[in-house]
Amino acid sequence: MSQVLEWLETESLGRVGLFVTRIQSVARRHLAKKTVTVRSQAREEQRTNARLFAQVAKMQSLVRMFVYRFRAARKAQRTLIQYCPHFGEPYWYNPHTQVKSWTKPKVLRHLDSYSLALPEEGLENVVNCSYCNKPAEVNCNECEDSMCRVCYDSMHCKGARLKHRSTKIPHCAYCKFQVATKACLTCIITDPARGTMRESVMEADRGHYCDTCFIHEHDSGEKALNLHKQRRKDLKNILAYSSQAYLVNQYLHQRIITSHHFEDMVQSCEECNSRSSTWRCQD
Ligand SMILES: [Zn+2]
Ligand SMILES: [Zn+2]
Ligand SMILES: [Zn+2]
């Protein structure tokens, strides 16, 4: 009997051991399989993350570059000035570096810089001080003379002249060099477009224009004329060498085409009634 029991015990223990080994091996296999899947999944995830990260980094650097270039262009737009001579090629000028360029600087990209027209040489509408030849700032109503502040003060510091009254000579807010001849109401009350010269001018002064700047900012016909280089050259040649100069002059003196409401600050030209004659002291 005890022998039978002993055999049974050994047999059952052996069987249990067998089962345990079997279960263990199944579990091991399962675990190993799981580990492999987990590992490959992790690797896949890592790869995807790396790809995404690279894409995001690329996007970010693109955005950064775009923002940087746009800011640089906006800054250049506010710094550079495009000068448009009456006859001749327009050029770009950087007042900080004093560099002139006859091609549009690349830094501007799609933007246009502030633009100023230059009056015909010798026909600048400037008033100089009768005493020192510097730009005049005031006009004495009694002396009927234009002078700079310094000369005016030294001339009017004593005697009867102390009672003289003076009128400030208005200057163009755009070129700050010629005498203002036109006051544009529309330019005062409307917001300027981005990148236009008007944006750079103090709000209160936006209406004060010399003829050159007024036409440059308002007359689309004049702008078109400036754009056609060949036409400009032709005009110059005709003006210089031909008997048709009078006709061309008539053409240049045609009425200014603009929807803005403006007033003449000085008498306008008798010939065309739209451009101002040069500044004269009050009679
Ligand atoms: Zn002076
Ligand atoms: Zn005086
Ligand atoms: Zn001006």
Ligand SMILES: [Zn+2]
């Ligand atoms: Zn205007």
Ligand SMILES: [Zn+2]
């Ligand atoms: Zn005229």
